[in-house]
Structure formats: C-alpha cells, structure tokens
Amino acid sequence: MEDSGAIICHISSLKDMLDQVNEEIEANIQITREIESGIVKCTEIETGLAARESELTKMLYMLQFEIDGLVTFTADTKASINSLEKELCYLRMKRDEILKRMSLKREGFITQCIQFQEDIDKRENGEAGALLLEKEFLETEIYLLNKKNDSLKNSVFAFVQEILEDLHRSNSALECHIQRAKWEKEILLKDINDLKTTLISAIGTDNGQLGSSTEFTTPSLWQKIAGSSLMS
Secondary structure, eight states, X not given: OHHHHHHHHHHHHHHHHHHHHHHHHXXXXXXXXXXXXXXXXXXXXXXXXXXXXXXXXXXXXXXXXXXXXXXXXXXXXXXXXXXXXXXXXXXXXXXXXXXXXXXXXXXXXXXXXXXXXXXXXXSOHHHHHHHHHHHHHHHHHHHHHHHHHHHHHHHHHXXXXXXXXXXXXXXXXXHHHHXXXXXXXXXXXXXXXXXXXXXXXXXXXXXXXXXXHTOOSHHHHHXXXXXXXXXX
C-alpha cells in the first residue's frame, strides 16, 4: 500500500514536471514563431534596402557617365582655348611685325619727303607749290591709312578678347558643374555605404536573437526526471 502511494506520488510529480516541460516547449515555440516573424520582416527590409542600393548604384553610374562626358568636353574646351591663345599670340606677333614694317616705311617716307622738300626748295615756285600740295595730299592719305590701321587693330583685339572671355566663362561654368556632380557622387557613395552598414547590422542582430532564444531549459528538467526515477 505504501509502495502504491509512493508510485502515485512519483507519477504525480512526473506529471507536474511533464506539464512544466510542455509549457516551456509551448513558450519556446511561441518565441520561435516570433523569431521567424522577425526574420521575415528583416528579409523584407533587406529586399527593400537591396532595391534602394540598386537604384542608387544606377544613379551613381549615370552621374559617373555624365561626369566623364563633362570632363571630356572640358578637356576639348581647354584645348580649343589653348589653340586660340596660340593663334592670338601669332596674330599679335604678326601685328607687331606689320607695325614695325609700317614704322620703317613711315620713317623712310618722311626721309624721302624731307629730301623731296629740299629738292622742291631748289626748283621754281610754281612747281614747288604743286609738289607741296601733293605732299599735303600724301600726308593726309598717310594719316587716314594710319587711322584705319589703328581702328582695325583695336577691332581685332577687342574681338579676340571677347572670344577669350566667353571661353573662360564657359570653362568656369563647366568646372562648377563638374564639382557639383562630384559632390553628388560622394553623397550617393555615402548613402550606399550607410545602407550596407544598416543591412549588416540588421542581419547581425537577427542572428544574435535567434542564438539566444534557442537556449531551452528542457535538459535540466529531463535531468530532474531521470534523477527521480533512479531514486525510486
């Protein structure tokens, strides 16, 4: 009779332990479901981040292509500017050479005029007057030619200076646009790196929660049951 009571008590104890084990199993199952739900949410977040990363990468490639085009255009523009500057230097040298030749011719002409004047003084008054009139006419023609020459030089110089100023302004605008594109590229690269860091952090957090939740207390309960059975 006493053995039957002890057996019944032992069975009752085992039943209580079994119920406790079942409760812990249910709790662990619930935790596992929550973890699976969290994993699904993290997967959705990961998919969204991957799509965002793909979009940003596409934008980055487009900006890089645009920057390459602008850099090429800037290089061509600089080459054109250098070519125009060389041409301008050549025109200046040619202008200086022309002015030098004109100065020499003017000096020679003045010398001839002086010599001619001296010859005129030796001739008759009537012929001298005609020659003086011709001299004045020639001097007037020289003055008009010099005036036209100066006007032409100023016009050419102003035109070339205007072209160079336009080219420099265009070059400055292109450089500003390139700097802005580079700045946008750096922002996109930073956003991509931030997205990668967020994704890696989210994956690491999910793995840590899954590992800590799977440490069940069931083995300790089974050890208690086994110990009770050995004692009986």
